[in-house]
Amino acid sequence: MIRDNSPEGATDQRLIGTYDQGCQGPTLVCLGGVHGNEPAGIHAAKRVFETLTKRRIPIRGRMVGLIGNVEALRQGVRHVDVDFNRIWMSERISKLDIFKPNGHTSGATASVEDREQMGLLSSLHRVFDEADDEVFVLDMHTMSADGAPFALFGDTLPNRRFASGLHAPLILGLEEHIDGVVLDYVNSLGHVTVGIEGGRHEDPRSIDYIEAVIWLALVSAGMIREADAPEVAQARAAMTAISRDLPPVVEVCYRHPIEDGDAFQMTPGYRNFQAVRKGEVLAHDKNGPVRCPEDGYILLPFYQGLGNDGFFIGREVKVGWLKVSSVLRRMRLDAVVHWLPGVRRHPTLKDNLIVNRSRAKWYALEIFHLLGFRKRRVEGDTLVVGRRKPNLANGRRS
Ligand SMILES: [Zn+2]
Known part of the structure; x- marks a missing residue:
């Protein structure tokens, strides 16, 4: 259990809204404004809360909307001191005062984003602690270029299942190229996570697309029924239309x-x-x-x-490849992949493998992706891959 170290009133500033009917079920956290110049997700979440509340749409579980970087949002900038979506490494977070008894923010020396991280950690962990079922986190962004919305996620089977209900093109493996994104941290706690890029920052349609994605996320998480909200069918039609000519994965x-x-x-x-x-x-x-x-x-x-x-x-990526990988992971072939020549278990890091790249040439990194591993680092001729954290909810493994 994590104590709330956020300053008085900070929690309310961070809360976009919350909606439930006291009925047990999953929790959907819609996270907006992780980058302060990307408010579209916050507007979209507000619209969904308004509709849910006004029409008292039946819901299992609870939807919560949270703002990521409150100060950057106030200033209208991507970030103030450092990129808020590059500082969520688990080892860094474990050292933060929030995890220590009688901890406090280290005030004057901390960057704006350090303080924002403490605040968001408090809010997120409070929601996670209160959840009585599976937790889904949707991180909502926009981009500086034009183009259709898309969903991105670490390739675990529960993330895939959730993302495929959003009817957006699916982007795999972005997190292998970037360290410290907030969803990687949340995923490492065993929750289901998907990021959404809704469109160009200033384009009003970005709000529409993210709103559509939130409706579809509520259905994909099993929280609302399509029959109770005509918005869902409209959302699916809008997302299908915009994605029609794009590669699905x-x-x-x-x-x-x-x-x-x-x-x-x-x-x-x-x-x-x-x-x-x-x-x-x-x-x-x-x-x-x-x-x-x-x-x-x-x-x-x-x-x-x-x-x-x-x-x-x-x-x-051909859709057939995804189906093959689902089958292989369910067969637990990932547990015996270290039998391949040139592959051995890491002596100290659980769920990590060391690959001798010259001996293992004929099967590339793709086979490890297929089995649910991601690249950790390359050192000369050696590649280290680690199993993505399984999603723990409902005892399902990825
Ligand atoms: Zn962003």
């Missing part, structure tokens, strides 16, 4: 990092999911043209504001 295979002083300038006009070719000049920086490393789809091209991600490149 994409795996992120490349991230272009931006360092301070790079003078990174994206070539104008790229949209999310635009097909790109190897060698194409996607941007310029102080070293000259930045070329596309392989054929694929461009995701999250960086056009303005703060941030360290220039763009991501994804490649389409």
